[in-house]
Amino acid sequence: MTKTILITGAGSGIGKDSAFALAARGHRVLATTQTQAQAEALAQESQNKGIHLEVFKLDITLESDRKLIEPFAIDVLVNNAGMGESGSLAEVDMQRVRKIFEVNLFCTLELTQLALSGMIQREKGTVLLVSSIAGRVPMPFLMPYSMSKFALSAAGAGLRAEMDQLKKNIHIALIEPGAIHTGFNQAMTDSKYKWMGPSSYFAHQAQKMQKQERATFKFLEAKNTDGIVKQIIKACEATRPKLRYTSPWIQGFGVRMARIFGV
Template sequence: MKKTILITGAGTGIGKDAAFALALRGHRVLATTQTEAQSDVLRIEATNRNVVLEIFKLDITLEADREAIAAYPIDVLLNNAGMGESGSLAEVDMQRVRQIFEVNLFATLALTQVALRGMIAREKGTVLFVSSIAGRVPMPFLMPYSMSKFALSAAGAGLRAEMDQLKKNIQIALIEPGAIHTGFNQAMTNSKYQWMNASSYFAHQAEAMKKKERATFKFLEARSTQGIVNQIVKAAEASRPKLRYVSPWIQGFGIRLARIFGV
């Protein structure tokens, strides 16, 4: 059955690749971006690839943009839009922490509530939250991001239980990407160096930290989004999706082992 699928943050990375993959499978894809400029670029790419996408601006932090989606009969909402932020919790500016929670949790939940109004009225629908493996294991210097994803994962699991109790055929699932080479990880880890200075507790370790981060991502990152996009397609098309969809699977397996052994 072909579905109407709305994707946030579809201008780049996982969101963009998922939009093209789902459209090529015959679904009606509403591919939304944070800015008009991103929409323009995506339209050009869709035209060049001869793929039909309905593209428009949707800044999830703006109420007017969120409410506009009520006009669409959305079968699947893919909450992909998000931001990254890094830095030690001992010194990171709290406004940065508030901002990442505003985007990754509060605005995402507010948009979901708009979509759910229509889904509950039609008694069908699926909401997918793009969380992260970082939302299951604390990661030093990535905790602003990790905390927001911990909270999003908890919200998704709790909402799933609530929708099951409501019995309106509303499905909720979590998409949990590991380290994938889209440029997002590099931008996120680099964000702390924009404000860290000589007074930082970790200033004397900054160069060593940068070297370690580069080496870690070179080792860990999957070179393609194909694995996680395949998981998104499975979740979007399932009549009863699982709670969690993870890729690369080896990273998810590693997280489970670490928890078992108390690491």
């Protein structure tokens, strides 16, 4: 059944690939981006590919932009927009931590509340929260990001239970990407080196850390977004989505084992 699906953060990576994949399956896709320049580029790519997307700017941190969703009868909201931040909790500026929580958690939930108001009236709808495998296992030097995703995952599980109790045919699910080669991971891990100076506790390890991070991602990252896009499609089209959709599966399995053994 054709659905109206709104995706945030569709200017690149998982969001963009999901938008095109869902539109190719016949869904009406509202593909939103953080900036107007991204929106124009995505609209042009849509035209070039011959796959119709309805593209507009929606910066989730702006109340006026969030309200742009109100006229639409949204069947599925894919909360994909987010940001990355890295650094040791021993020294990272708390303003950076506050900012990532503002984007990845608070503004995501504010947009979700707007979408839910319409879904509850229509007594149908699905909200997908794009969290992360990093939101299930603590990861040194990635904790600003991991903590925001831990919180988002908890919010998703709790909201799912609340919607089940409401009995309005509203479904909540978590999308949990692992390490995927989109450039996001490299940009996130590199972010700390922009502010780590000679006085950083880890300044003497910085070069070694960066080299190790590059090697780790080269080994772990899936080469493309195909796996997680397939999971997003499953969640969008499911009559009753399950709680978690994870890809690559081997990384999700590793996370489960790590938690079982208390790593």
